Amino acid sequence: MGKKLVIEPITRIEGHAKVTIHIDDEGNVEKSYFHVNQFRGFEKFCEGRLYFEMPQITQRICGICPVSHHLASAKACDEIIGVEIPKTAKMLRELMHMGQFIQSHSLHFFHLASPDLLLGFDADPAIRNVFGIINKKPELALMAVKLRKFGQEIIEILGRKKIHPIFAVPGGVNGALSIKGRDKILGEVDYIIKSIKKAIEIIKDWIGSNKELVENFASFKSGYMGLVKDGALEIYDGDVRLVDKEGNILEEFNGSDYLNYVAEHVEDWTYLKFPYYKKMGYPEGCYRVGPLGRMNVCEKISTPLANEELKKFKVINNGKPVEASIYYHYTRLIEDLYAAEKTKELLEDPDILSKDIRAESDKITGEGVGVIEAPRGTLFHHYKTDENGVIKRVNLIVATGHNNWAMSKSVDMVAKQFISGKEISEGLLNRVEAAIRCYDPCLSCSTHALGQMPLYIEIHSSNGEIIDVIKRDLK
Amino acid sequence: MTKIKIATEWLESCAGCHMSLLDIDERILELLKYVEITSSPLTDLKHPPEEGVDVGILSGGIGNSDQEKKAKEMRKKCKILVALGDCAVFGGICNLRNFFPKEEVLNRGFVETESTSKGKIPKSEVLGELTDQVSGVNKVVKVDVYIPGCPPSADSIYYALTELVNGRIPVLEGDLLHYD
Ligand code: SF4
Numbered sequence: 001m002g003k004k005l006v007i008e009p010i011t012r013i014e015g016h017a018k019v020t021i022h023i024d025d026e027g028n029v030e031k032s033y034f035h036v037n038q039f040r041g042f043e044k045f046c047e048g049r050l051y052f053e054m055p056q057i058t059q060r061i062c063g064i065c066p067v068s069h070h071l072a073s074a075k076a077c078d079e080i081i082g083v084e085i086p087k088t089a090k091m092l093r094e095l096m097h098m099g100q101f102i103q104s105h106s107l108h109f110f111h112l113a114s115p116d117l118l119l120g121f122d123a124d125p126a127i128r129n130v131f132g133i134i135n136k137k138p139e140l141a142l143m144a145v146k147l148r149k150f151g152q153e154i155i156e157i158l159g160r161k162k163i164h165p166i167f168a169v170p171g172g173v174n175g176a177l178s179i180k181g182r183d184k185i186l187g188e189v190d191y192i193i194k195s196i197k198k199a200i201e202i203i204k205d206w207i208g209s210n211k212e213l214v215e216n217f218a219s220f221k222s223g224y225m226g227l228v229k230d231g232a233l234e235i236y237d238g239d240v241r242l243v244d245k246e247g248n249i250l251e252e253f254n255g256s257d258y259l260n261y262v263a264e265h266v267e268d269w270t271y272l273k274f275p276y277y278k279k280m281g282y283p284e285g286c287y288r289v290g291p292l293g294r295m296n297v298c299e300k301i302s303t304p305l306a307n308e309e310l311k312k313f314k315v316i317n318n319g320k321p322v323e324a325s326i327y328y329h330y331t332r333l334i335e336d337l338y339a340a341e342k343t344k345e346l347l348e349d350p351d352i353l354s355k356d357i358r359a360e361s362d363k364i365t366g367e368g369v370g371v372i373e374a375p376r377g378t379l380f381h382h383y384k385t386d387e388n389g390v391i392k393r394v395n396l397i398v399a400t401g402h403n404n405w406a407m408s409k410s411v412d413m414v415a416k417q418f419i420s421g422k423e424i425s426e427g428l429l430n431r432v433e434a435a436i437r438c439y440d441p442c443l444s445c446s447t448h449a450l451g452q453m454p455l456y457i458e459i460h461s462s463n464g465e466i467i468d469v470i471k472r473d474l475k
Numbered sequence: 476m477t478k479i480k481i482a483t484e485w486l487e488s489c490a491g492c493h494m495s496l497l498d499i500d501e502r503i504l505e506l507l508k509y510v511e512i513t514s515s516p517l518t519d520l521k522h523p524p525e526e527g528v529d530v531g532i533l534s535g536g537i538g539n540s541d542q543e544k545k546a547k548e549m550r551k552k553c554k555i556l557v558a559l560g561d562c563a564v565f566g567g568i569c570n571l572r573n574f575f576p577k578e579e580v581l582n583r584g585f586v587e588t589e590s591t592s593k594g595k596i597p598k599s600e601v602l603g604e605l606t607d608q609v610s611g612v613n614k615v616v617k618v619d620v621y622i623p624g625c626p627p628s629a630d631s632i633y634y635a636l637t638e639l640v641n642g643r644i645p646v647l648e649g650d651l652l653h654y655d
Contacts, residue, residue, distance in 0.1 A: 011519045014490045035601050041580035045571035060568040063491020129518035149500045163491045263592040269599040395589045
């Protein structure tokens with residue numbers, strides 16, 4: 001009799017998810033599912049609020065990347081009041097966004113992903129976590145703490161709080177940067193750049209000594225999406241570029257036109273929708289976003305050290321898109337490096353201290369779209385208001401959502417590769433979770449629409465009955 | 476000194492409260508001398524250990540049936556239950572959903588939204604069902620310690636944890652006590 005494995009909850013990811021793996025009579029994996037089990041309803045409950053409240057409300061979608069929502073929302077609000085924001089306001093928003101990338105990417109690599117890589121997929125689950133890293137590699141852990149702290153402090157210096165800051169407003173930002181604040185960040189940035197370079201060496205060494213696993217771990221063809229400006233990586237403001245599986249450009253469009261290019265598919269078994277490229281349909285038009293997606297769509301990076309690293313990355317598949325999911329970890333750190341270099345560049349420009357930080361307007365245009373690259377991928381906020389600025393309609397397509405198809409596919413591939421019904425070890429199940437971790441999903445984000453996501457493995461019989469649930473409690 | 480055991484879980488939340496816990500930065504090294512973290516979204520233990528823990532920490536409110544179950548499981552397994560953050564304390568931002576019937580909320584999310592094509596409301600035995608109203612965790616379990624804030628600051632969390640390590644029930648005052 002066939003069976004169904006359930007892994008729940010999936011740990012070391014943001015939010016709640018579970019995986020079900022259906023196994024046939026011969027003990028082979030038939031099909032696996034990645035279920036997202038949370039929905040909160042932001043798209044509905046923002047109706048009736050005033051537009052300028054949105055940057056504060058919507059950042060509560062996610063506590064790991066609140067700044068991305070805060071800024072995407074503010075950009076949508078800029079359009080609602082029909083203004084271009086002053087140069088310094090844009091620079092300050094970008095600076096906060098760099099802080100967000102540094103804290104989020106560093107957090108993911110060290111706190112969430114590295115236990116699999118540095119302690120091993122099969123390590124004792126009781127210590128296979130960041131606290132285990134602290135015990136085993138205290139120096140590295142301290143570096144990780146400092147990286148995250150640096151990013152969080154940039155956010156706090158600008159927005160008074162590390163999480164859910166109060167900073168971006170329609171038309172600009174609500175406070176200038178002080179000389180003291182600038183000097184504090186500048187004083188630390190070189191150490192941060194050095195630390196990220198070390199982290200890049202760690203992941204490259206790991207990839208080098210696990211070549212075979214890396215190349216065969218959730219590696220598949222797909223399209224890719226990300227923002228670019230003149231072909232270069234862009235995370236605050238640019239055009240959306242979509243490439244096909246060979247890396248050919250399919251589209252390059254202004255984010256405000258997203259409805260012409262992106263649509264979303266719904267399945268019964270998950271609260272997370274599946275975005276796809278409209279002209280190709282579902283699932284052919286599915287693509288990947290986030291660090292790997294962005295590195296596969298851009299041709300260059302505007303800062304020197306990250307650009308050097310990008311050139312090395314492009315060699316991996318001779319200039320074609322790199323397909324194996326583990327490369328997410330490498331590309332995440334290349335972006336971490338870009339964000340640190342860009343922080344320095346922004347702070348060395350004297351305009352960063354200007355007090356011209358807000359554009360005034362007494363207009364209400366009634367509609368705005370804000371698009372930004374969140375750490376996990378392209379993020380769309382789209383609002384419609386009445387003539388008084390009261391929100392009537394909200395549509396959100398969130399970074400992690402774009403990767404839903406890819407995560408489901410990765411889970412299925414890795415389950416088929418490593419699991420057979422006879423003997424299933426905890427470490428093998430952990431590999432299934434590790435496939436999801438590559439994408440650094442943010443499930444609170446992706447299910448802004450309602451709820452919560454635990455991850456589990458159930459064993460189902462071929463007629464659908466649950467005959468076993470695998471839990472990984474130690475005792 | 477034996478370490479006190481802690482388990483944590485997030486419910487209807489944004490993860491910000493757990494992130495604020497990490498924002499104690501270097502102090503985490505000090506804390507780990509007195510504290511053992513068992514199950515948590517940040518570790519690979521999926522459920523609190525059978526023999527229970529000293530302190531259970533819940534962030535996020537109650538918004539679906541799975542979260543209700545998780546809150547009850549935590550209550551059963553811990554001696555002191557902490558509600559961390561505005562969502563856990565009174566429902567927080569998620570309370571905004573209470574102004575709308577849940578059918579309308581689901582419909583907007585999965586059917587009406589402009590980018591959704593041929594939408595339907597997901598329905599499956601593997602998915603938790605939305606509660607009619609979102610609430611703080613004390614609607615379903617007894618809470619011993621409340622730490623408000625969206626999120627509570629790292630200093631508030633560190634203070635509360637050190638009090639608990641020393642066998643005292645934390646009382647937040649001054650800057651450490653704030654709602655957002
Ligand atoms: S209280 Fe705030 S930070 Fe904490 S889970 Fe709720 S929204 Fe997130």
